[in-house]
Amino acid sequence: MASTTSKVSRRDEDGREHVVHVTKSGPRRELACDTCDWRQGAQFLPWLKAQEHLAEAHRATIDPTA
Numbered sequence: 351m352a353s354t355t356s357k358v359s360r361r362d363e364d365g366r367e368h369v370v371h372v373t374k375s376g377p378r379r380e381l382a383c384d385t386c387d388w389r390q391g392a393q394f395l396p397w398l399k400a401q402e403h404l405a406e407a408h409r410a411t412i413d414p415t416a
């Protein structure tokens with residue numbers, strides 16, 4: 351089964367971009383942060399978990415695509 355990867359990126363107040371990659375593998379999704387070594391599996395709402403990590407760990411809440 352092919353896995354697909356998407357990402358959630360947010361900028362912090364200094365303009366640095368932080369990225370969490372979301373890899374889909376069957377029913378599960380793996381989250382992986384580029385900035386730190388945070389990893390987490392998620393079955394539901396992986397993008398929400400990624401956003402929460404970015405906000406809590408890196409104070410990155412600005413959506414660069416918005």
Ligand SMILES: [Zn+2]
Binds near residue numbers: 385386403
């Ligand atoms: Zn992180």
